[in-house]
Amino acid sequence: MDNRKSTQDVALGIRRRVFEHSMRNNGGYLSQACSAAEQLAFLYNEALNLGDPTLPAIPKPFAGVPRAGNDEYVTGAGYNGPFEPQYDRLFIAPAHYALVAYATLIETGRMAPEGLEMFNRDGSSVEMIGAEHSPGMEVHNGTLGIGLSTGAGLAWGRKRRGETGKVCVFMSDGEVQEGQTWEAVQAAAHHGIDNLWALMDVNDQQCDGAMDSVMDVRDIAAKFRTFGAVCVEVDAHDLDALRQAKAEPHEGQPLIILARSSPTHGMSFLQRRFPRLHYVRFKTTEERDEMNAAIAEELGIQPVELEAH
Amino acid sequence: MVEMVNRPYAGAFEKFAVANPDVLCLSADLTSSCEIDGFRDRHPEQFLSLGMAEQNMMSFAGGLGLAGFRPFLHSFGVFLYRRPYDQLMASVAYPRRKVRLMGFLPGITTPGGMTHQAIEDVAVMRSIPNMTILETGDATEVESICEAADSIDGPVYCRVLRGSVPRLFDTPIEVGRMRELAMGEDVLVVTSGIATEEALRARDALSGAGVSIRHLHINTIKPFDPQPLLDHIASVKKGVVVLENHVIDGGVGSLVAEIMAENAVGKPLVRLGLRDTYAHGGSRAYLMKHYGLDAAALVAGIEKIIGAKTGITEDALAVARVDAVHSAVKAEAL
Numbered sequence: 043m044d045n046r047k048s049t050q051d052v053a054l055g056i057r058r059r060v061f062e063h064s065m066r067n068n069g070g071y072l073s074q075a076c077s078a079a080e081q082l083a084f085l086y087n088e089a090l091n092l093g094d095p096t097l098p099a100i101p102k103p104f105a106g107v108p109r110a111g112n113d114e115y116v117t118g119a120g121y122n123g124p125f126e127p128q129y130d131r132l133f134i135a136p137a138h139y140a141l142v143a144y145a146t147l148i149e150t151g152r153m154a155p156e157g158l159e160m161f162n163r164d165g166s167s168v169e170m171i172g173a174e175h176s177p178g179m180e181v182h183n184g185t186l187g188i189g190l191s192t193g194a195g196l197a198w199g200r201k202r203r204g205e206t207g208k209v210c211v212f213m214s215d216g217e218v219q220e221g222q223t224w225e226a227v228q229a230a231a232h233h234g235i236d237n238l239w240a241l242m243d244v245n246d247q248q249c250d251g252a253m254d255s256v257m258d259v260r261d262i263a264a265k266f267r268t269f270g271a272v273c274v275e276v277d278a279h280d281l282d283a284l285r286q287a288k289a290e291p292h293e294g295q296p297l298i299i300l301a302r303s304s305p306t307h308g309m310s311f312l313q314r315r316f317p318r319l320h321y322v323r324f325k326t327t328e329e330r331d332e333m334n335a336a337i338a339e340e341l342g343i344q345p346v347e348l349e350a351h
Numbered sequence: 352m353v354e355m356v357n358r359p360y361a362g363a364f365e366k367f368a369v370a371n372p373d374v375l376c377l378s379a380d381l382t383s384s385c386e387i388d389g390f391r392d393r394h395p396e397q398f399l400s401l402g403m404a405e406q407n408m409m410s411f412a413g414g415l416g417l418a419g420f421r422p423f424l425h426s427f428g429v430f431l432y433r434r435p436y437d438q439l440m441a442s443v444a445y446p447r448r449k450v451r452l453m454g455f456l457p458g459i460t461t462p463g464g465m466t467h468q469a470i471e472d473v474a475v476m477r478s479i480p481n482m483t484i485l486e487t488g489d490a491t492e493v494e495s496i497c498e499a500a501d502s503i504d505g506p507v508y509c510r511v512l513r514g515s516v517p518r519l520f521d522t523p524i525e526v527g528r529m530r531e532l533a534m535g536e537d538v539l540v541v542t543s544g545i546a547t548e549e550a551l552r553a554r555d556a557l558s559g560a561g562v563s564i565r566h567l568h569i570n571t572i573k574p575f576d577p578q579p580l581l582d583h584i585a586s587v588k589k590g591v592v593v594l595e596n597h598v599i600d601g602g603v604g605s606l607v608a609e610i611m612a613e614n615a616v617g618k619p620l621v622r623l624g625l626r627d628t629y630a631h632g633g634s635r636a637y638l639m640k641h642y643g644l645d646a647a648a649l650v651a652g653i654e655k656i657i658g659a660k661t662g663i664t665e666d667a668l669a670v671a672r673v674d675a676v677h678s679a680v681k682a683e684a685l
């Protein structure tokens with residue numbers, strides 16, 4: 043894909059789309075757009091070597107689950123390009139970031155804007171919690187903490203087959219509370235899986251609020267290093283820092299980039315909601331109107347036109 | 352109109368836990384989604400935040416049990432058995448710890464898709480020695496689930512409804528006792544959980560069509576005394592239909608099938624539920640229709656048993672309640 047937009051513009055576009063969608067749908071995973079817009083824009087717009095999409099720009103309806111005899115079944119991987127040896131693969135491990143990921147697909151020309159209209163609609167494949175068959179999703183990840191292991195296995199397999207494409211796992215920081223994440227790093231380091239890298243949105247947030255109030259995970263960079271990964275910490279909203287981190291040599295080891303983010307970046311109004319940002323919903327019509335005006339202004343767009351609530 | 356109760360678990364749990372100081376409230380980063388956020392804020396000394404780490408929470412609860420506490424674990428049902436299954440076996444079920452697993456969003460009541468839908472939990476729990484299984488089907492059962500669960504001398508898994516829940520019954524759960532909701536004599540309908548509300552939607556249409564239904568609601572799935580069920584089966588002329596929010600393998604339908612086979616009951620049985628398939632994400636009403644778990648599917652099952660069409664159309668069934676996915680009563684996140 044040629045990079046028609048700058049990564050900065052893609053990130054802004056992601057925030058705008060997720061904001062508009064959340065206003066119209068009385069809430070959504072809005073803060074994940076704040077924290078992760080640059081990261082997903084960076085991945086799709088420049089960091090990953092992805093081929094052109096192989097699936098229709100307007101997603102097809104849900105075609106059933108995997109089952110012998112269901113020939114209609116496809117995963118959403120085709121939106122990330124063909125499964126060919128030279129191309130990278132991407133897993134979105136925190137599947138509740140799906141809305142942000144779909145917005146990224148649209149901003150990078152991989153899905154039509156109509157795709158977002160199908161979000162969370164009955165019978166649609168554009169699911170609220172990204173499913174394996176949802177656009178841009180390659181495997182099921184809604185049960186958090188399994189993504190990095192699958193990525194490590196795929197990377198090992200690709201390496202064994204001599205494929206040049208890399209495997210990238212986009213992760214959330216909540217996942218470091220799950221033991222499996224550490225088992226994954228341990229295995230990736232043990233087997234020298236260096237065609238694997240992860241970009242983690244470290245927004246210090248989880249469902250119950252600020253992570254240190256729910257279950258303190260302490261110095262995760264030190265932990266990742268001790269477990270055998272090369273680990274770089276950067277400002278998630280600084281694209282040059284992300285570029286530099288990606289260039290970090292990691293021969294014989296997986297690379298983990300900790301992108302330290304703000305869960306309200308670009309939508310300062312949400313600071314009022316701190317520390318409950320996981321799923322933003324409007325408590326009153328007045329609040330929604332106030333939020334609509336304030337965030338639209340910060341994003342440089344007109345407030346979203348809303349029907350009477 | 353049926354009365355809707357908002358967040359019945361929240362108040363019920365708080366009342367119960369406050370009166371029972373050895374009860375502890377454990378949460379795995381789904382505190383408001385499991386309606387225990389108010390409890391956390393008001394009773395921090397009885398609340399333990401364990402983060403998104405269900406395996407640890409399960410064995411940790413085993414340890415609390417050893418120390419004489421009765422931990423109530425809160426999460427979505429799926430996260431209480433799929434990932435921490437081994438821990439459940441070794442730390443909780445084998446030693447018969449008094450650990451209470453409060454599993455929210457059972458079956459297809461969540462739009463979260465495969466990873467969030469506990470569709471085989473009853474089958475898994477039924478096969479675990481020492482395990483008790485309770486399932487709530489209305490607000491009154493949710494309000495009484497804490498007492499019921501805590502009366503068990505050993506571990507218990509509960510399917511708990513949340514958010515806006517209809518009130519169908521006026522008496523609390525009595526562990527081991529099924530509810531007799533209709534005493535007709537043609538077909539025995541056995542339901543549990545949200546399937547009971549579906550069956551009630553079909554009640555008037557069925558009696559209008561001249562089909563006499565005997566209807567049982569099951570809230571205690573394990574242990575299960577077969578005799579009352581056998582008596583009810585003996586009282587109907589045609590056969591049995593089971594409807595459940597679960598795969599048909601290993602759940603209530605299987606339970607009924609096993610009892611019928613072991614007692615040489617030669618009557619037809621139709622099991623309704625998910626048929627050897629995963630579901631996907633969508634609204635509850637859509638999923639119930641799509642996967643044949645709704646009142647219309649039940650009518651079709653009954654027609655199969657009686658070998659005749661009832662003439663009941665979709666419109667004749669009482670209107671299904673539809674909760675907006677983002678309605679205000681729905682707890683935060685998923």
Ligand SMILES: Cc1ncc(C[n+]2csc(CCOP(=O)(O)OP(=O)(O)O)c2C)c(N)n1
Nearest residue numbers: 184185186214215216247248249320380403
């Ligand atoms: C194994 C597992 N446990 C619990 C959940 C429910 N859940 C979904 S998102 C989430 C919070 C995880 O933290 P993070 O991904 O960092 O959230 P965010 O920053 O978006 O708030 C939880 C507990 C889950 N999806 N999987």
Ligand SMILES: [Mg+2]
Nearest residue numbers: 215216247248
């Ligand atoms: Mg987070």
